[in-house]
Amino acid sequence: MARGSGSRVPRSRWIAPVLAFGILVTAAHVWLNTNVLASKDVCGGLVSTAAAEAVFPATGRISDRAGPDYRPGDALGFKCTVWSSSVLPGSADEHLLIWGSRERGDFAFTGGRWRSPATVSFFSGGVTGAVGDGQGWILLPASCTRSLPAIIEGHAPERSDPVALARLLTDVANRAAVRAGCAGDRPMAAPRTLSATPTQRAVADGTLCGVSGLVFPGADGGNGKARETAQEHTGPTWACEVEGHATYAVTQEPQILAAIAASPGYAEQPRPAGRRVSGFDTRHVVTDCAGTPTYFSMELGRSYTSALGTPGTPPPDELFRSFIDLVGKRYGCSAGTP
Incomplete structure (x- = not known):
């Protein structure tokens, strides 16, 4: 007589429920955690x-x-x-x-x-x-x-x-x-790679945003503790943020310039440093640089505005003039172009 033959459960009776449970768990995972069978x-x-x-x-x-x-x-x-x-x-x-x-x-x-x-x-x-x-x-x-x-x-x-x-x-x-109903002649193509975003660093002596002689947007001597984030000059758009003080930007990107010119409020502005400019105000302007429209902007931070009026703090028009004159040279701008 075979030992234990009366208590043995046929394999088919426990395999089927285990398989069914496994299929149920897999189906639940696919449905709840993946996009298999989901809408495109x-x-x-x-x-x-x-x-x-x-x-x-x-x-x-x-x-x-x-x-x-x-x-x-x-x-x-x-x-x-x-x-x-x-x-x-x-x-x-x-x-x-x-x-x-x-x-x-x-x-x-x-x-x-x-x-x-x-x-x-x-x-x-x-x-x-x-x-x-x-x-x-x-x-x-x-x-x-x-x-x-x-x-x-x-x-x-x-x-x-x-x-x-x-x-x-x-x-x-x-x-x-x-x-x-406003698509162009061909679909826009996404970039395959992106330039690396810069890391923050201390402001170096004699330079600001990597530009020698650029006026510091704050009280005299404040650049010793200031930090900046500056992009490398490798494309049509460049920007630098001096933490808490000011953010500078310049672009010659044609689509951005066209969008700026097509916006309400775009008009001729007072001339900074003798330049003929158009824009939205005196610190968001477009000027001609060697035949290419070039946009300059300067946003002021709280650390700068709170220092206004204290000795050694340059006024906004001096900051912007320094920005256009020195950074503009990189983009073919000559100083004081009428």
Whole structure:
């Protein structure tokens, strides 16, 4: 008589439930944590699920939950939040805000909700835009301008891949332009690589933002403790932020210059250092540099404005004149061009 034969359970009776449970767990994982069988697009077809998934630092299921919020009367005015959700232990929902709006042409250099231009990577050629620390924007073609230039803006988790964010925003911009009937002759092409954003450093003796002789935007002697973030001069756009004091920017990027000129309020301004300029005010202007329109902007910080009136603190017009004269030389500007 076989030992224990009366208590043995047939293999088929326990294998089937285990297999069924495994299939159920796998199916739940695929459905809850991945985008297998998910929609290819979200936000009303403006956002590719695959492109959005590439932006998030961790994998998750992509959705738009409530969907896009459109601005009446403007096909390029919308907001949509893209979510990445997962039920894996230790995971948390993350979101990406995609925003279509209209802005003054020099929006990227005027502060507000925009990161300092010294801390982002600008790109142009196939598409005009910038990305840095989880925020980016794309300028739509001039044919999309209506009262103001149109942009696509993105706010992502700070650990996001900047190249993936630039690729996503370019794709959204192409789709939005087609939907609005203002796309160019060919789709905009996202950059394959981005320039490295600079790191903060101490202001060196005798130079500011790497420019010899540039007037310090603060009280006399304050440059000894100041720190700056300055981009390398390798493209059509350059910027430098002197922490708490001032942010300087200059660009010859054609699409940005066209957007600036197409914005309301753009007009001739008083001449700094004898130059003929147009712009929005005396510190956001465009002048001619060796036949090329060149934009200069200077934003002042609290450390500078609180020092105004104290001995050794230069006035704003002196700062701006020093900026245009010295940085302008890099862009072919001659001093005091009438």
